[in-house]
Amino acid sequence: xxxxxxxxxxxxxxxxxxxxxxxxxxxxxxxxxxxxxxxxxxxxxxxxxxxxxxxxxxxxxxxxxxxxxxxxxxxxxxxxxxxxxxxxxxxxxxxxxxxxxxxxxxxxxxxxxxxxxxxxxxxxxxxxxxxxxxxxxxxxxxxxxxxxxxxxxxxxxxxxxxxxxxxxxxxxxxxxxxxxxxxxxxxxxxxxxxxxxxxxxxxxxxxxxxxxxxxxxxxxxxxxxxxxxxxxxx
Amino acid sequence: xxxxxxxxxxxxxxxxxxxxxxxxxxxxxxxxxxxxxxxxxxxxxxxxxxxxxxxxxxxxxxxxxxxxxxxxxxxxxxxxxxxxxxxxxxxxxxxxxxxxxxxxxxxxxxxxxxxxxxxxxxxxxxxxxxxxxxxxxxxxxxxxxxxxxxxxxxxxxxxxxxxxxxxxxxxxxxxxxxxxxxxxxxxxxxxxxxxxxxxxxxxxxxxxxxxxxxxxxxxxxxxxxxxxxxxxxx
Amino acid sequence: xxxxxxxxxxxxxxxxxxxxxxxxxxxxxxxxxxxxxxxxxxxxxxxxxxxxxxxxxxxxxxxxxxxxxxxxxxxxxxxxxxxxxxxxxxxxxxxxxxxxxxxxxxxxxxxxxxxxxxxxxxxxxxxxxxxxxxxxxxxxxxxxxxxxxxxxxxxxxxxxxxxxxxxxxxxxxxxxxxxxxxxxxxxxxxxxxxxxxxxxxxxxxxxxxxxxxxxxxxxxxxxxxxxxxxxxxx
Amino acid sequence: xxxxxxxxxxxxxxxxxxxxxxxxxxxxxxxxxxxxxxxxxxxxxxxxxxxxxxxxxxxxxxxxxxxxxxxxxxxxxxxxxxxxxxxxxxxxxxxxxxxxxxxxxxxxxxxxxxxxxxxxxxxxxxxxxxxxxxxxxxxxxxxxxxxxxxxxxxxxxxxxxxxxxxxxxxxxxxxxxxxxxxxxxxxxxxxxxxxxxxxxxxxxxxxxxxxxxxxxxxxxxxxxxxxxxxxxxx
Numbered sequence: 001x002x003x004x005x006x007x008x009x010x011x012x013x014x015x016x017x018x019x020x021x022x023x024x025x026x027x028x029x030x031x032x033x034x035x036x037x038x039x040x041x042x043x044x045x046x047x048x049x050x051x052x053x054x055x056x057x058x059x060x061x062x063x064x065x066x067x068x069x070x071x072x073x074x075x076x077x078x079x080x081x082x083x084x085x086x087x088x089x090x091x092x093x094x095x096x097x098x099x100x101x102x103x104x105x106x107x108x109x110x111x112x113x114x115x116x117x118x119x120x121x122x123x124x125x126x127x128x129x130x131x132x133x134x135x136x137x138x139x140x141x142x143x144x145x146x147x148x149x150x151x152x153x154x155x156x157x158x159x160x161x162x163x164x165x166x167x168x169x170x171x172x173x174x175x176x177x178x179x180x181x182x183x184x185x186x187x188x189x190x191x192x193x194x195x196x197x198x199x200x201x202x203x204x205x206x207x208x209x210x211x212x213x214x215x216x217x218x219x220x221x222x223x224x225x226x227x228x229x230x231x232x233x234x
Numbered sequence: 235x236x237x238x239x240x241x242x243x244x245x246x247x248x249x250x251x252x253x254x255x256x257x258x259x260x261x262x263x264x265x266x267x268x269x270x271x272x273x274x275x276x277x278x279x280x281x282x283x284x285x286x287x288x289x290x291x292x293x294x295x296x297x298x299x300x301x302x303x304x305x306x307x308x309x310x311x312x313x314x315x316x317x318x319x320x321x322x323x324x325x326x327x328x329x330x331x332x333x334x335x336x337x338x339x340x341x342x343x344x345x346x347x348x349x350x351x352x353x354x355x356x357x358x359x360x361x362x363x364x365x366x367x368x369x370x371x372x373x374x375x376x377x378x379x380x381x382x383x384x385x386x387x388x389x390x391x392x393x394x395x396x397x398x399x400x401x402x403x404x405x406x407x408x409x410x411x412x413x414x415x416x417x418x419x420x421x422x423x424x425x426x427x428x429x430x431x432x433x434x435x436x437x438x439x440x441x442x443x444x445x446x447x448x449x450x451x452x453x454x455x456x457x458x459x460x461x462x463x464x465x466x467x468x
Numbered sequence: 469x470x471x472x473x474x475x476x477x478x479x480x481x482x483x484x485x486x487x488x489x490x491x492x493x494x495x496x497x498x499x500x501x502x503x504x505x506x507x508x509x510x511x512x513x514x515x516x517x518x519x520x521x522x523x524x525x526x527x528x529x530x531x532x533x534x535x536x537x538x539x540x541x542x543x544x545x546x547x548x549x550x551x552x553x554x555x556x557x558x559x560x561x562x563x564x565x566x567x568x569x570x571x572x573x574x575x576x577x578x579x580x581x582x583x584x585x586x587x588x589x590x591x592x593x594x595x596x597x598x599x600x601x602x603x604x605x606x607x608x609x610x611x612x613x614x615x616x617x618x619x620x621x622x623x624x625x626x627x628x629x630x631x632x633x634x635x636x637x638x639x640x641x642x643x644x645x646x647x648x649x650x651x652x653x654x655x656x657x658x659x660x661x662x663x664x665x666x667x668x669x670x671x672x673x674x675x676x677x678x679x680x681x682x683x684x685x686x687x688x689x690x691x692x693x694x695x696x697x698x699x700x701x702x
Numbered sequence: 703x704x705x706x707x708x709x710x711x712x713x714x715x716x717x718x719x720x721x722x723x724x725x726x727x728x729x730x731x732x733x734x735x736x737x738x739x740x741x742x743x744x745x746x747x748x749x750x751x752x753x754x755x756x757x758x759x760x761x762x763x764x765x766x767x768x769x770x771x772x773x774x775x776x777x778x779x780x781x782x783x784x785x786x787x788x789x790x791x792x793x794x795x796x797x798x799x800x801x802x803x804x805x806x807x808x809x810x811x812x813x814x815x816x817x818x819x820x821x822x823x824x825x826x827x828x829x830x831x832x833x834x835x836x837x838x839x840x841x842x843x844x845x846x847x848x849x850x851x852x853x854x855x856x857x858x859x860x861x862x863x864x865x866x867x868x869x870x871x872x873x874x875x876x877x878x879x880x881x882x883x884x885x886x887x888x889x890x891x892x893x894x895x896x897x898x899x900x901x902x903x904x905x906x907x908x909x910x911x912x913x914x915x916x917x918x919x920x921x922x923x924x925x926x927x928x929x930x931x932x933x934x935x936x
Contacts, residue, residue: 513929
C-alpha cells in the first residue's frame with residue numbers, strides 16, 4: 001500500500017544524507033498522496049544508512065499511524081500543518097543544513113541577491129517570527145507549522161518553496177518529496193552565497209524586480225522557456 | 235559531424251560537475267569550430283550525469299539548430315554574442331560557482347591580490363554594469379552578452395579570460411571548451427582567496443604592476459618560460 | 469582482557485579520522501570501564517590508518533600502563549582528571565577540529581543560537597579560563613583537566629557534554645567513546661553555524677529559555693519523546 | 703641514481719594533490735641529498751596525475767640538470783637559495799593553498815593563536831617584505847628565496863618551518879620532502895583556524911610564551927615527550 005510514495009520518501013531522505021545536508025538523524029522528508037490524504041514520513045531518530053521503504057511511517061489524514069511499529073519524526077505535526085494549509089505542496093523537507101541555519105539563527109531573511117536565488121525563490125527567503133513561550137510550551141511542533149503558515153499570508157508557497165524558522169533552521173517543499181530536497185539544496189547554496197555577498201559588500205541590496213521576474217518566470221509558469229519543455233508546458 | 239567538438243564540449247560539461255562547480259543543471263559549456271562557425275553547446279536543463287556527446291546541440295553560425303531534438307541552453311544567445319565579438323575565444327563556460335557568484339552578487343570586481351590571480355588573469359576580474367529594465371525585458375540573454383562585450387572595451391579577452399555578470403555569476407573562456415573550464419576553476423579559487431584576503435585586511439590593495447607583469451608574462455606570450463615550452467613557443 | 473572496550477575506543481578514534489575531524493594524529497578518544505576503573509586510550513602519535521584494537525593502551529585506575537609497549541596519548545592526564553570528577557562520563561574525545569578551535573582560540577564561549585545546539589548542549593558551550601604560567605609549566609595536562617573541572621562548577625557534564633579549552637581546542641564526552649565522538653561532531657557543526665550567525669548578525673543573542681528547555685528536554689531526560697523510545701525510557 | 707630521493711619527491715608531490723592542497727600544477731616539492739648536494743624537484747607544468755619518479759628532475763649543486771628531458775619547476779631558484787642558506791632543511795614545498803594564500807595576499811603574519819600552531823611553528827608564521835620592482839624584474843625566483851632568507855635573520859628555519867611570501871603564498875619545509883608537505887598541511891589548517899579566530903574576536907592576541915614553549919617543546923627538542931620516542935630521542 002502506497003509503495004511508490006514510501007519509496008519516493010525513503011529515496012528523498014537518503015539523498016539528504018548523500019548530499020551531506022544532514023548528519024546523524026538531523027532532517028526529515030515527507031510526501032503526501034493528495035487523493036487519499038495519506039502522508040509518508042521518516043521515522044524519528046533512525047539513521048539514514050539504515051532507512052528502507054518499509055521503515056517509512058504512513059499516517060492517515062488525522063495524523064494517526066496506519067501501520068508499522070515505528071514512531072514518525074517528532075516534527076510530524078509541523079509537516080501536517082503545512083500540508084493542511086499549502087494545498088499544492090506534495091513534499092516537505094526539514095534540515096539543519098549549516099548555511100541556511102546560520103541565517104535562521106540570525107533571524108534574518110535572505111534577500112534575493114542574484115539570479116541563482118531568483119531561478120527558484122520568487123523573492124526573499126522569509127524568516128518566521130520568534131516563537132513565544134506559550135507557542136513553545138504546548139503543541140510546539142504544531143505551532144512551528146502555524147508560524148510558518150502565518151508568515152506566508154500573501155505569499156504563494158509554490159513560488160517561495162521554503163522558509164527559515166527563526167532560531168531553528170529551514171523547512172522547504174515542492175510538488176513531491178524529491179522536489180522538496182531540491183528546494184533545500186538550492187536554499188543551502190543560496191544561503192552560502194548570500195553570506196559571502198554581504199561580507200564583500202554589506203550595503204548590497206536585492207536585485208531589481210525586472211531581473212527577479214525574468215529569471216523566475218523563464219523557469220516557472222506559462223511562459224517558461226528553460227529546459228526541454230515547450231512554452232506553456234509545466 | 236563535428237564529433238570531436240561534441241565530445242570535447244560534452245567532456246568539459248561533465249568536468250564542471252565532477253569538480254563540483256555546479257549542482258543540478260546550473261552551468262553550461264560551449265565550443266566553436268572557427269573554420270565552419272559551428273557552435274556546440276549543452277542542452278537546456280539536462281542533468282550532467284545523463285550527458286553524452288550525441289545530446290550536445292549543434293548550432294549554425296546564425297544560431298539555428300543543425301540537428302537533434304534537444305533545445306540548447308537558454309544562455310545560448312550570450313555565448314553566441316561572445317563568439318561574435320571575441321574572435322580568439324574557442325570555448326565558453328557559465329556557472330553559478332559559489333565564490334565567484336558571491337562577488338558577482340556584490341557587484342564588485344575582484345582585485346588582483348596575488349600571483350595565483352596574476353598567473354591567469356592579467357588584471358582585476360571585471361564586473362559588468364547592472365542591467366537595466368529594458369535590457370532585461372527583451373533579448374535578455376543577448377543583452378547579457380552585450381554588457382560583457384561593452385565591459386571589455388580596451389581589454390583583451392584572452393588576457394582576462396572571464397567576467398562577473400553583476401547580480402548573476404561568472405562567464406569564463408579560453409581557446410577551447412576545456413580551457414574555458416580551467417578559467418572557471420581558477421576564477422572560483424581566486425574569488426575564494428580574495429574574500430579571505432579582504433576579511434583579514436580590508437585595506438589590502440592590488441599587487442604591483444611589476445609583479446602582475448612578471449607572473450602573467452612568465453606563463454603567457456612570447457617570453458613565457460613556465461611549463462615545458464621553449465621560449466617563444468605558445 | 470577488556471577487548472570490547474579496546475575495540476570501541478579503537479573504532480571511535482578511527483571514526484574521528486573518517487569524519488575528517490582530525491588530520492595526522494591530532495586527536496584522541498578514550499573510554500572507561502567504570503566497574504574496574506580501567507581506561508583505554510589512543511597511543512601517542514600513532515596514525516589513525518595504522519590503529520588496531522591491540523594498539524590501544526590500557527591504564528589502571530592510577531594511570532599506570534597495564535600492558536603493551538606503546539605510550540598513551542600525551543593528553544592522558546587530562547582524560548583521567550575528567551573521569552575522576554565527571555562520574556557519569558564513559559568516553560572522552562579531544563580534537564583540534566577547525567571550527568571549535570576557532571572559538572577556543574578566540575577565548576569565547578559559543579552562545580546557544582539555535583535548536584541544533586539546544587538538542588545536545590543545554591546552554592552555551594563554555595570556555596575555560598586562560599591557563600597561568602604556573603599551570604602550564606608543571607603538570608600541564610593534569611592542570612588542563614583541572615581548569616575544565618573548575619569551569620564546570622554548577623554544571624552537569626552530561627547536560628553540557630563538551631568544553632572549549634582557551635587557546636587550545638575542544639574536549640567533549642558522553643556515556644561511552646562513540647558518544648564522545650558524537651558530542652565532538654555536534655560541537656564542530658554548532659561552532660561553524662554560530663560563526664556564520666554572528667557574521668550575519670553581530671547583535672544576535674541566545675534563544676529563549678523556553679526554546680532551550682523544549683529542544684533539550686524533548687531528546688533528554690524522563691519526558692523525552694524524540695526517537696523510538698517510549699516516554700520515560702532513556 | 704638517487705632513486706630513493708626521486709621516489710620520495712614524487713610521492714610528496716602526489717600527496718599535495720591527494721590532500722587537495724593544489725589544483726592543476728600549482729605547487730611543487732623538492733628534496734635534497736645533502737651528501738652529494740643533488741636536488742630533486744617536480745618538472746614545470748606537469749600534472750600530478752601524470753607524475754612518476756622518472757619525471758622528477760635531478761639538479762647538481764650548481765642547479766644544472768643532471769639528466770632527463772624535462773625542465774624543472776620555474777620556482778627552482780627559490781628552492782636552491784633556501785637549501786644554500788637553511789642547512790638543516792631536507793625538503794621544500796610551495797603551494798597556493800587557499801587559506802595560507804589569503805594571509806600571504808593580505809601581507810599579514812599569522813599570530814600564534816593556539817596550541818595547534820604551537821605544536822609545529824615556534825612563533826608566528828612570518829610574512830616577507832613586499833618585493834620591489836628591481837627584485838621582481840631580474841632574477842625574480844632567486845630574489846624570492848633571498849627575501850625569505852632575509853626574513854629569517856634571527857630565526858631557526860627548523861623551528862619555524864614555513865613562511866608566507868607577501869602577495870604570493872606559502873613556502874614550507876622540513877627534514878625531507880614528506881616533512882615539507884606536513885609543514886604545508888599544518889600551515890593551511892593553522893591559517894584557516896586563525897581566520898576564524900580573528901572573525902570571532904578581532905582583538906585576540908597570541909598565546910603566552912609559556913604555552914608556546916610548552917607545546918612546541920613537548921614535541922620538539924631534547925625534552926620532547928610526545929609520540930613514541932623516549933626523552934632525548936628526536
